[in-house]
Amino acid sequence: MNRLPTNVPRGRFDFEYLPETDQSFENALAKARSGERLTVADGVELLTTGTGFEGIDPVRKEQVLEAADRRRAEVVGEEVTFVVNLNNNVTTACNTGCLFCNFKDPAGEFERPAERASGERARDAIDGSVSGKRTASDASREQGDPRAERDGAGGTDGFSKTPEESRRIVRDAVARGVYEVTSVSGLHPALALNDEHLEILAANGGPNYKPASAYRVDPGTYVEQIEAMNVDGVHVHSMTPEEAAHARRGTDWSYESVYRELTDAGLASVPGTAAEILVDEVRDVICPQKIDSAEWEAAMEAAASVGLDMTATIMYGHVENEMHRVLHLDRVRDLQERTGAITEFVPLSFVHRNTPLTEKGMVTDGATREEDELMIAVSRLYLDNVPNIQSSWVKYGDAFGLKLLSCGANDFMGTILSEEITKRAGGEYGEFRSVRDYVEMITAIGRVPVERSTDYRERRVVDPDEGPIGPMLGPKADGTPLTAGRPAPADD
């Protein structure tokens, strides 16, 4: 049978790790079917459908997907979960320069021009001027946000928010029934853990520090942002390992102490993004300025040690090969053995279109559909200690996202209300799904729609025949349907 091509850029990067094993596909599949713990070699055989030839064998692929779907049914049954959440990114200002990322804007574009220095109002938050990006007016008009009309400077849709602005956005969302806020942000040079950290950075001149007075908008401190978002009983899911590293830069503070202080401010769980590929030879190519894989793990272990739940992710489909993907799964499985704190694993398929990796000609495409299916399936089979595998409609769209729920995934992400990371990279699947959308999609594939809390401990099976369908688990969720659109600013 014809083999299906992959988009793995073979031979273009000088990597030590290559997808070569002394295992056979048949043995690996037999182990996967029996539930025996898989080795890295097993995982590579399954992900490649056999390393003895190029491309993906369509029959073997179906065998792997079937084994993963069966495992999913054994582990979590027929329920498909989703969370009613909101993304509130604080700022797009970031100088870290990851080559896969188009979420960021150079922090210099947020600086206060000398002539505008006095009398500026904090709400002039939306700024920046990178060519090729949509304007603030475009973005905000689409979201029904009247601030756009005031900006009009022809800048991009980049932004920074004050803690007050974050609070207002979260408070409005909670009033609509939302009960999780996910907040991941650029590493703004003025952001620091707390006032003491600001003083240390100011006294020592860095690193990656510039005082808030240099910027049009003061994002406050991480503690202030978390406190601001911790309103009305919402679950605050924030502070990736990379953000935690930024929150201790230039100090000898431990990750434990940073996460403890953030927990006291209201942090409830940690997004395990910034993982990308947890193999340093890949990180050296795609995000050379990020913390290395050992430090990422250390930060995650610290978060777990202070009692925080966390998710884990992989961002795949760029320069890496199948060996790197499985080595990543192996590190996540080991981390879960040590912590038990990982609630879900989230494969994030690289969105290539508007990214530096594509612009520099280092990649020409993201993963193929077959690679996506196998990534989900092998995640389910390899991560025998992580109960939930997420299918991201942001990355895969509705139709393919649903298909992945029959390849090993059991969670269908969240309502999110607004999305910036994928949209800016060229993704096209929108920013919002209502509870009704979820129920219609999940019942259409014969599965059971279940509203969950972030930690999966609270669950509610949603009856598709009940009247209006809306969130019920949140502190202010009363079943009123959740509709699209960002809330209007409160009083200006």
Ligand SMILES: C[S@@+](CC[C@H](N)C(=O)[O-])C[C@H]1O[C@@H](n2cnc3c(N)ncnc32)[C@H](O)[C@@H]1O
């Ligand atoms: C944009 S960062 C924001 C938080 C923080 N700056 C950090 O790096 O942890 C969050 C994550 O988005 C994901 N991401 C960024 N650009 C992406 C792209 N083009 N396609 C898929 N995922 C992407 C990466 O996994 C990254 O770690």
Ligand SMILES: Nc1c(NC[C@H](O)[C@H](O)[C@H](O)CO)[nH]c(=O)[nH]c1=O
């Ligand atoms: N997969 C994506 C997510 N997933 C995170 C969830 O929305 C939720 O926060 C988590 O499951 C914890 O409850 N979020 C995005 O913004 N984009 C994705 O692609």
Ligand SMILES: N[C@@H](Cc1ccc(O)cc1)C(=O)O
């Ligand atoms: N930052 C990720 C999404 C994400 C957020 C939180 C998580 O716990 C997991 C994944 C993206 O959109 O690319």
Ligand code: SF4
């Ligand atoms: S992935 Fe995060 S750290 Fe890297 S450039 Fe983007 S926002 Fe900055």
